[in-house]
Amino acid sequence: MSDDLTIRSEEAVEPETTEFLDPRARLVDWANANDEWSRLLVSEVITTGRPVSASTIDKAYQLFRQEKALDKRELPAVEKIDIVARQDESAPPLTLTRLSEVHGVNALVSGAEIEPHEGLTILYGENGTGKTGYSRIFKALANSRTADLILGNIEAEASEDQTAKLDFKLGDDPQVLTWAGDRGVSPFTRMSIFDSPAVTTHVDDDLDYVYTPASLALFNHVTAAIQAVAAQIDFSVGALDTGSSSLLARFQRGSTIYPLIETLGASTDLADLKAKAITDxxxxxxxxxxxxxxxxxxxxxxxxxxxxxxxxxxxxxxxxAAAEVLVNFDATAYNKALARRAQLRSDYDTFRSELFAAADLPAEPDDTWSRFIESGETYRQHLVELEAHDSDRCLYCRQPLLDPARDLLSRYSSYLEDKISADLRSTEAVLAELKRQATAxxxxxxxxxxxxxxxxxxxxxxxxxxxxxxxxxxxxxxxxxxxxxxxxxxxxxxxxxxxxxxxxxxxxxxxxxxxxxxxxxxxxxxxxxxxxxxxxxxxxxxxxSWTLIETQVKNAKEADRLKTLKRPLPQLGRAVTALAKTASDQLINQSFDALFLEECDALRAPVLKLQFVGREGKAQRRKVMSGRHKPSKVLSEGEQKVLALADFLAEARLAGITAPVIFDDPVSSLDHRRINEVAQRIAQLADDNQVIVFTHDIMFATTLLGLFEKSKRCAYFQITDEDGKGKVTRATGPRWDTLNGIKGKINGTIQAAQQQEGEARDALVRVGYGWLRSWCEVFTETELLQGVTQRYQPNVGMTRLPNINTTKLGEIIPKVTSVFEEACRYIDAHSQPLVSLGVSPTLAGLKQHWTELQELKKTNDGK
Known part of the structure; x- marks a missing residue:
C-alpha cells in the first residue's frame, strides 16, 4: 500500500497554526470508547510506556469475563483515562570526546588520538592515508546501513584483536567504552553516518526509518496485550474442551445413550437427557x-x-448315495461283459493267426503290428480324401505292387473290416462305463x-x-x-x-x-x-455421571460463548493498527516530508515525488520521478549525491539530533558550487550539533574552516601515512590563509621581536615582513577583489564583481603595492640585488607598514 503525501508536518507550517495531536491521546480516545478491560491495558501502557505485565493481562482477562457476565462482577470499574498531550521525550545527547587506543583496524598505527570538537571536526587526509579505518569504527558502533567488514593488517603475520577506547558524554555524564569490534553498540546506534555507498540506498531503495517515536511503540504494546488476552481466551476454551473422551469411555457403543454423550455440547438438551437416567x-x-x-x-x-x-x-x-449307486449297479451285465471280452479276444487271436499264416510275416501278429496296420489305413483314407491315392503303388515306398503284395493288402483289409474287432471294441466300452460307475x-x-x-x-x-x-x-x-x-x-x-x-x-x-x-x-x-x-x-x-455431564455441558456453553466473544478482538487489534498508522503518518511521514523538502531546497537537490509505503507493518519511504522511474535512472551522479544527502539529513533531523552526525567524503563527484552549498549546510548543522567530517577534498576542508573562522566551533586533524597509516595530527588547517589568521601571526611576530635584540630581532622582523606580504595577497584576493578569483577555486566568480569597491581602488592599490614590494625585499623567497642585501628591515618600519595596511583595510571597508 502506498499513499502520496499531501499533508505537511508541523515544521512546514507556521507555529501558530500547528496543532499537535499526541498519539497517546488517540489511543486514550479509542480506549475510552471501548470495554473496560481494553481501557485497563491502555492505561498501563500509557502510564509505564512499556509492554503490559503478565499480571495485568490476567487481570484484564478476568475483567473481560466479568464484563461479559461469564463470572460474577467483583473487580472495580476502570475509569476513563485522562492525559495531557505531550511530545516524545528525547534521550540525553551523546557527545564524543576522544577516540584513542585503536588496535587491529585496517593496519592503523597505534597511539593516534582524535578529540572531536562539540561543533565541527574535520579529519583531512589524502586517499589511502587511513581515514577509512577510523570511519569504519564509527560505522560499526552505529551499525549503519553501509557498515562493512573491518579487517586488520592483512600483511601482519598474526591477527590482532580489534579494540578502541571511546570517551564520551551522555548529557553531562562522562563515560568510557572499550570497543572490541562489536556492531551496534548503544548509545552509539543513535549516530547518523553518511558515506558514498549510502547514496544508492538513500536514492533508490525503499527505506525503513532508523527512528521510531517512543509513543508509536505504545500501539504495539496495546496490540500485543490484546493478542495476549485473546491467547488467554484460547487457553480457557482449550481447558473447557477437555474431559469429553474420558466421560465417553464410561458408556457402551450401541446404546441409545452413547451418541448423546458422544455429541455432548452447548446444544445438548439436559432435561431430555436426564429423563433417560435411572437412579433406583x-x-x-x-x-x-x-x-x-x-x-x-x-x-x-x-x-x-x-x-x-x-x-x-x-x-x-x-x-x-454310495448305497444307491451300489444297489443300482448291474453286476450281471458287468460279469457278462467280462466273459464276452475274454471270448472275443481268443477268437480274435485265432482269426489273426489264420489270416496271416501264409503271409510270411517277420513275426507273429501282435498289438504293435496291429497299430502298424491301423496307421496305414488311416494314411490311405487321408490320400483318398485328397484324391491322391494310387491303389497300384505301395503307401510307404511308392513302388508298384506285385501280386503277393496285393494279396497281403487284401488280407490287411479283411483284418481291418473284421466283425470280431468291432464287437471287441463295443464290449470294451461297456466295461469302461461300468468300471467308472464302480470307482466314482x-x-x-x-x-x-x-x-x-x-x-x-x-x-x-x-x-x-x-x-x-x-x-x-x-x-x-x-x-x-x-x-x-x-x-x-x-x-x-x-x-x-x-x-x-x-x-x-x-x-x-x-x-x-x-x-x-x-x-x-x-x-x-x-x-x-x-x-x-x-x-x-x-x-x-x-x-x-450426571454431575460430570452437567459440568461438561456448562463448560461447552461457556467455551461457545468465549469463542463468540473473541471474534471482535482481531477487529480491535486492527483498529489499534489503524490508529498507529495515522499517528505514524503524523509523526514520521508528514514530518519527514517537510524536512526532506527543506533539505532539498538548502542543497538545491532536484524536485521529485516522495511516497510512503507500508509493508509488513513497517513504515517506509520511496522516491520516484514521473511516477515510476528510479532517480538513479534519470539524475546525474552529483544530483544523486545531494538528493541522498537531503534524505539523510531529513532522517537524522526527524528524531531530533541527539548524537554525532558523521560524513565520510560527502562531496566527491560534486562541482564547486554544490561543494559550497554542502559545506554551508554542514556548518549550519554543526552550529547546534556535533558533526564529524572525513574528507580528502582540500577545497571542501578550507571552505568549512572559513565558515567557522568567527565561531571557532571547529577542530581540524590532519591524517597522514608518513609514519604509518592513520597518523593523526591536530593542526590549524591546510595551507590556507585568512586575514584574521595572518593578523594574529603578524601581531605575534611583532610582540616577539620587541622582546629580542640584534640578529634575533632582525630575523623575526624578516618573518613579520613575510606575513605582511601574505596579508597583502589575501587582502587583494578576498577584500579588494571580493573573491572574484581565489586560490583552490577552479573558476572566476563573476557574480561577485559588483561587490568590488571600485571608488577606493585608485587610493588603495598604490599603497598596497608599495608595502608588498617593500616586504618582498626582506624575505628569503626573493633574490635581492647586491646593493640592497646589506639593508636590514627595522622593527619600526614593520610596525609602520602594518599600521598602513590596517588603515587601508578600514578605507576599503568604508570606515
Whole structure:
C-alpha cells in the first residue's frame, strides 16, 4: 500500500497554526470508547510506556469475563483515562570526546588520538592515508546501513584483536567504552553516518526509518496485550474442551445413550437427557440379573449339537448315495461283459493267426503290428480324401505292387473290416462305463468316520450300516479295477443297510432343522437381552455421571460463548493498527516530508515525488520521478549525491539530533558550487550539533574552516601515512590563509621581536615582513577583489564583481603595492640585488607598514 503525501508536518507550517495531536491521546480516545478491560491495558501502557505485565493481562482477562457476565462482577470499574498531550521525550545527547587506543583496524598505527570538537571536526587526509579505518569504527558502533567488514593488517603475520577506547558524554555524564569490534553498540546506534555507498540506498531503495517515536511503540504494546488476552481466551476454551473422551469411555457403543454423550455440547438438551437416567435403589440387582441372563444365552450348547449333527448328516448322506449307486449297479451285465471280452479276444487271436499264416510275416501278429496296420489305413483314407491315392503303388515306398503284395493288402483289409474287432471294441466300452460307475462313488466322509469310530466302545448306531456299505463299495471298486467278476449279491447285501441309512438321514435332518430353529430363536433372544442389558447399564451410568455431564455441558456453553466473544478482538487489534498508522503518518511521514523538502531546497537537490509505503507493518519511504522511474535512472551522479544527502539529513533531523552526525567524503563527484552549498549546510548543522567530517577534498576542508573562522566551533586533524597509516595530527588547517589568521601571526611576530635584540630581532622582523606580504595577497584576493578569483577555486566568480569597491581602488592599490614590494625585499623567497642585501628591515618600519595596511583595510571597508 502506498499513499502520496499531501499533508505537511508541523515544521512546514507556521507555529501558530500547528496543532499537535499526541498519539497517546488517540489511543486514550479509542480506549475510552471501548470495554473496560481494553481501557485497563491502555492505561498501563500509557502510564509505564512499556509492554503490559503478565499480571495485568490476567487481570484484564478476568475483567473481560466479568464484563461479559461469564463470572460474577467483583473487580472495580476502570475509569476513563485522562492525559495531557505531550511530545516524545528525547534521550540525553551523546557527545564524543576522544577516540584513542585503536588496535587491529585496517593496519592503523597505534597511539593516534582524535578529540572531536562539540561543533565541527574535520579529519583531512589524502586517499589511502587511513581515514577509512577510523570511519569504519564509527560505522560499526552505529551499525549503519553501509557498515562493512573491518579487517586488520592483512600483511601482519598474526591477527590482532580489534579494540578502541571511546570517551564520551551522555548529557553531562562522562563515560568510557572499550570497543572490541562489536556492531551496534548503544548509545552509539543513535549516530547518523553518511558515506558514498549510502547514496544508492538513500536514492533508490525503499527505506525503513532508523527512528521510531517512543509513543508509536505504545500501539504495539496495546496490540500485543490484546493478542495476549485473546491467547488467554484460547487457553480457557482449550481447558473447557477437555474431559469429553474420558466421560465417553464410561458408556457402551450401541446404546441409545452413547451418541448423546458422544455429541455432548452447548446444544445438548439436559432435561431430555436426564429423563433417560435411572437412579433406583435396586439398580445393582437388576444389572446382575440381566448379566446372568445374557451369560446363560451366550453359553451356546445348541451350536455344539448342530455341529455334531451336521457331521453325522454328511456321513449318512454320503453312505446313502454310495448305497444307491451300489444297489443300482448291474453286476450281471458287468460279469457278462467280462466273459464276452475274454471270448472275443481268443477268437480274435485265432482269426489273426489264420489270416496271416501264409503271409510270411517277420513275426507273429501282435498289438504293435496291429497299430502298424491301423496307421496305414488311416494314411490311405487321408490320400483318398485328397484324391491322391494310387491303389497300384505301395503307401510307404511308392513302388508298384506285385501280386503277393496285393494279396497281403487284401488280407490287411479283411483284418481291418473284421466283425470280431468291432464287437471287441463295443464290449470294451461297456466295461469302461461300468468300471467308472464302480470307482466314482465318493467315500471320504465315510472313511474318516469309520477310522474315527472303529476302535470306540460307544459307536454310533449306524456304524455297522455305514461299514457294510463301505465294504461293498471297496470290494466292487477293487473288482472293477482288477477286471474280475463282481458279487451278484450286492443288492441283497445292501438292502437293509440302505433302508436304515436313508431313514437315519431323514431323522438327522429333522433333528438338525429343529435345533437350527431353536438356535435362531436363541440368537435373537441373546441380542434382545444384550440390548436390554446395555441400555439399562448406560442409563444407570448416566445417573452416576450426571454431575460430570452437567459440568461438561456448562463448560461447552461457556467455551461457545468465549469463542463468540473473541471474534471482535482481531477487529480491535486492527483498529489499534489503524490508529498507529495515522499517528505514524503524523509523526514520521508528514514530518519527514517537510524536512526532506527543506533539505532539498538548502542543497538545491532536484524536485521529485516522495511516497510512503507500508509493508509488513513497517513504515517506509520511496522516491520516484514521473511516477515510476528510479532517480538513479534519470539524475546525474552529483544530483544523486545531494538528493541522498537531503534524505539523510531529513532522517537524522526527524528524531531530533541527539548524537554525532558523521560524513565520510560527502562531496566527491560534486562541482564547486554544490561543494559550497554542502559545506554551508554542514556548518549550519554543526552550529547546534556535533558533526564529524572525513574528507580528502582540500577545497571542501578550507571552505568549512572559513565558515567557522568567527565561531571557532571547529577542530581540524590532519591524517597522514608518513609514519604509518592513520597518523593523526591536530593542526590549524591546510595551507590556507585568512586575514584574521595572518593578523594574529603578524601581531605575534611583532610582540616577539620587541622582546629580542640584534640578529634575533632582525630575523623575526624578516618573518613579520613575510606575513605582511601574505596579508597583502589575501587582502587583494578576498577584500579588494571580493573573491572574484581565489586560490583552490577552479573558476572566476563573476557574480561577485559588483561587490568590488571600485571608488577606493585608485587610493588603495598604490599603497598596497608599495608595502608588498617593500616586504618582498626582506624575505628569503626573493633574490635581492647586491646593493640592497646589506639593508636590514627595522622593527619600526614593520610596525609602520602594518599600521598602513590596517588603515587601508578600514578605507576599503568604508570606515
Amino acid at each position: 435403589d435396586d439398580v445393582d440387582a437388576k444389572l446382575d440379573g440381566l448379566a446372568q441372563a445374557v451369560g446363560a444365552l451366550r453359553a451356546n450348547t445348541i451350536g455344539t449339537q448342530i455341529t455334531a449333527l451336521k457331521a453325522e448328516q454328511r456321513v449318512l448322506s454320503q453312505a446313502a 462313488v465318493q467315500s471320504n466322509e465315510i472313511v474318516a468316520f469309520l477310522n474315527e469310530n472303529r476302535d470306540n466302545d460307544d459307536q454310533p448306531s449306524y456304524f455297522a450300516w455305514v461299514e457294510t456299505i463301505e465294504g461293498a463299495r471297496s470290494a466292487l471298486a477293487t473288482a472293477a479295477v482288477s477286471a474280475v467278476p463282481a458279487s451278484l449279491t450286492l443288492s441283497e447285501l445292501l438292502s437293509k443297510p440302505k433302508t436304515d441309512v436313508d431313514g437315519a438321514v431323514l431323522t438327522v435332518g429333522s433333528s438338525l432343522a429343529t435345533l437350527e430353529e431353536q438356535q435362531q430363536n436363541r440368537t435373537q433372544a441373546l441380542a434382545d437381552k444384550q440390548a436390554e442389558y446395555l441400555e439399562y447399564k448406560d442409563a444407570v451410568e448416566l445417573g452416576k
